[in-house]
Each structure stands twice: as structure tokens, then as C-alpha cells.
Amino acid sequence: MERYGKVIAITGAASGIGLATAHLLASRGASVSLADVQADPLSAVVSSIQKSTPKARVYHKVVNVAKPEEVASWLDETVKQLDGLHGAANLAGVLGAAGLKKISEMEDKEWDFVMDVNLRGVFNCIRAELQRMGEGSSIVSAASVAGLKGYAKGAAYSTSKHGVVGLTKCAASEEGYRNIRVNCIAPGPIDTPMINKAASATPSIDGIKLAINRRGRPEEVAKLIAFLLSDESTYTTGSCYTIDGGHMA
Numbered sequence: 001m002e003r004y005g006k007v008i009a010i011t012g013a014a015s016g017i018g019l020a021t022a023h024l025l026a027s028r029g030a031s032v033s034l035a036d037v038q039a040d041p042l043s044a045v046v047s048s049i050q051k052s053t054p055k056a057r058v059y060h061k062v063v064n065v066a067k068p069e070e071v072a073s074w075l076d077e078t079v080k081q082l083d084g085l086h087g088a089a090n091l092a093g094v095l096g097a098a099g100l101k102k103i104s105e106m107e108d109k110e111w112d113f114v115m116d117v118n119l120r121g122v123f124n125c126i127r128a129e130l131q132r133m134g135e136g137s138s139i140v141s142a143a144s145v146a147g148l149k150g151y152a153k154g155a156a157y158s159t160s161k162h163g164v165v166g167l168t169k170c171a172a173s174e175e176g177y178r179n180i181r182v183n184c185i186a187p188g189p190i191d192t193p194m195i196n197k198a199a200s201a202t203p204s205i206d207g208i209k210l211a212i213n214r215r216g217r218p219e220e221v222a223k224l225i226a227f228l229l230s231d232e233s234t235y236t237t238g239s240c241y242t243i244d245g246g247h248m249a
């Protein structure tokens with residue numbers, strides 16, 4: 001297990017996969033800069049990290065990733081407070097009305113909301129991160145199995161996540177010359193508030209075919225993110241790692 005000594009920025013850190021990633025990286029010695037739109041849950045995560053890992057350096061800010069100026073000022077402050085930026089996990093995301101509406105029934109505002117957070121938000125983050133990172137840095141963003149495969153009634157979510165895969169490949173192609181790696185992950189059903197919301201709207205989600213027949217745990221996904229951010233994956237870039245209990249097998 002690598003110990004970090006790196007500064008890692010994490011969006012979506014107040015819940016689910018982001019929360020688990022913040023805890024894991026802090027416990028391994030990273031300085032973490034946490035962002036989320038939910039102020040109180042974000043403060044609670046900071047307190048719990050300070051309790052479980054008293055030595056951890058933690059900075060946090062309420063940020064809406066859909067707003068480029070908020071992302072830029074959070075990352076400027078991160079560099080100032082924590083002395084640099086060596087990695088980023090772009091995990092903020094929303095489900096929108098996924099599982100509920102066909103394309104023919106979708107309203108503009110639903111489409112725009114999901115695209116603004118999931119795709120524009122990841123673009124805002126990757127751009128601002130690349131502007132502040134140096135040689136050897138690493139970026140990981142959350143796509144989804146829905147970024148690799150289409151699901152009925154999930155067009156906005158699925159399209160936004162396909163976009164994250166495309167953005168990842170482009171960024172990796174552009175930045176390899178300075179040894180900055182850019183990857184994404186494609187989780188299947190992971191046991192977080194998001195999947196609970198999806199399952200209550202569409203109970204058949206819990207019936208999807210899996211080789212390992214249970215939901216994944218956010219801590220299991222955090223370990224993959226940690227690997228991709230670490231110097232144990234120095235030849236891996238432009239890839240999208242499924243972590244889905246064999247759903248895509």
C-alpha cells in the first residue's frame with residue numbers, strides 16, 4: 001500500500017464514493033482538499049477525518065462543480081493552503097431523473113441539469129486541475145457502466161457519463177507528454193445514497209445481472225481510485241476501469 005505525501009482534490013466528498021475516498025487517502029498520508037455542494041455533510045466529513053486521522057491536512061470548500069469560477073477559486077485556495085496539487089478525484093455527480101423518463105418525454109431543464117453537473121462539471125474540474133498540476137500528477141473522474149452502455153430511461157445520465165469517458169481519453173492524449181495521467185472509473189451498483197435513490201425509482205436496478213451478486217461498497221471503489229492516483233499505476237492513462245461486480249462481463 002503506497003503512502004502518499006501528495007495533495008489530492010476530491011469533489012463529491014460529502015457522500016458515498018467521494019467520502020470513502022477522502023477517508024482512505026487521508027489515512028494513507030495524503031493532504032486532501034474536499035469540495036461538495038452540501039455544506040453540513042461536508043463539514044461532518046472533515047470532522048470525522050480529523051478524528052480518525054488527526055495528522056491529516058484537510059482543506060474544504062462548498063463548491064458547485066457546474067460553476068467554473070467556483071472550481072477555479074477552490075483549486076487556487078487548495079494550492080495555497082496545502083502547497084500544491086498532485087492528484088484529483090472528480091466524483092461529484094447527479095442521477096437526475098435517470099430510470100424515470102424516455103428521451104421523448106424528457107424536459108430541457110432535466111437534460112441541462114445532469115449535463116451541467118456530470119459533464120460540464122468534470123470538464124470544469126479537469127481543465128482547472130491541468131492548469132495547476134505539474135509532471136507526474138494524476139486525475140481520476142467518475143464515469144459509470146452507464147458511460148459504456150445505454151440504459152432505457154437513462155439518456156441524460158448515460159450520455160453525460162459517455163462524455164466523461166471521451167473527455168478522459170482526450171485529456172490523456174493531450175497531457176501524456178508532461179507525464180500527467182488521466183483515467184476514469186465505471187462503477188456498477190455501489191451502495192451509496194445515489195443508488196438507493198435510483199433503486200427506489202427503479203426497483204429493477206437491484207435485479208441487474210452481476211457475477212458477484214451484491215452491491216459494491218464505496219470503500220472498494222476508493223481503493224481503485226487510490227491505485228489510479230498513485231505511483232503504482234504510472235503507465236496507465238486514458239483508461240476506463242470497470243468496477244461493477246462483473247456486470248459488463
Ligand SMILES: NC(=O)c1ccc[n+]([C@@H]2O[C@H](COP(=O)([O-])OP(=O)(O)OC[C@H]3O[C@@H](n4cnc5c(N)ncnc54)[C@H](O)[C@@H]3O)[C@@H](O)[C@H]2O)c1
Nearest residue numbers: 012015016017037064065092093142144187189190192194
Ligand atoms: N453509486 C453508484 O452506484 C454509482 C455507479 C456509477 C457511477 N457513480 C458515480 O460515482 C460518483 C459518486 O457517486 P455516489 O454514489 O458516491 O453518489 P452520492 O450521491 O452519494 O455522492 C455524490 C456527491 O456529489 C455531490 N454533488 C452533486 N452535485 C454537485 C455539484 N454540482 N457540485 C459539487 N458536488 C455535487 C453531492 O452533494 C454528493 O455529496 C458520481 O459521479 C456517480 O455518478 C455512482
